[in-house]
């Protein structure tokens with residue numbers, strides 16, 4: 001394991017996070033997907049007040065059933081040689097997190113972290129467009145994955161954003177991030193979100209710093 005990977009493992013182990021096997025992850029990921037669909041249905045529903053009240057009570061009963069056995073912290077899956085962590089409950093693409101936008105990040109052979117995704121109305125800011133904070137969150141994660149894939153993971157120390165034009169929701173988007181350079185414990189990474197017309201909507205530059213301990 002690289003020094004960076006070992007350092008990130010120390011950071012995560014100090015949080016006492018459990019690992020799940022593939023079968024457990026798949027089962028909970030399916031549950032999370034059903035809850036995502038529920039979330040969207042809540043925003044769009046036009047059913048009457050009595051039906052809303054009945055559904056509210058059913059949802060409360062389901063929450064009580066799930067809470068019958070609880071972990072103290074959300075689980076993680078593994079730390080790779082480069083320090084890459086699969087954070088199952090991440091608010092960006094975490095398969096167990098029902099509020100996570102569906103952003104699956106893939107690292108390409110040249111080190112670019114890339115994701116193709118479509119955001120629904122749950123992530124709306126201005127009508128018809130993605131909330132700027134959601135774009136920032138997705139870019140922060142993508143930038144962090146690129147830094148990790150470079151063998152230089154760290155904590156976000158700075159995140160600079162330039163919102164060039166509104167990012168539409170309900171259409172396919174692409175986001176990419178790539179390391180520009182490293183200076184000691186600092187890693188500088190650039191990223192952007194690209195709309196369906198091929199034009200950049202948001203640009204970001206971040207500096208990640210590997211904590212000493």
Ligand SMILES: CCCCCCCC(=O)SCCNC(=O)CCNC(=O)[C@H](O)C(C)(C)COP(=O)(O)OP(=O)(O)OC[C@H]1O[C@@H](n2cnc3c(N)ncnc32)[C@H](O)[C@@H]1OP(=O)(O)O
Pocket residue numbers: 084085140141142143144145148154155156157158185186209210211212
């Ligand atoms: C694969 C998973 C991807 C995950 C992606 C998501 C990542 C996240 O969301 S991380 C959460 C958000 N970020 C945070 O909470 C970070 C909070 N801050 C910290 O933990 C610390 O301040 C940390 C680790 C950034 C730096 O702490 P520390 O190691 O003590 O840094 P320190 O020794 O003071 O500084 C190291 C260098 O970095 C510089 N630096 C540190 N912080 C900053 C900053 N905010 N701005 C500019 N420069 C900074 C210092 O000036 C110093 O530079 P030099 O070596 O040239 O003098």
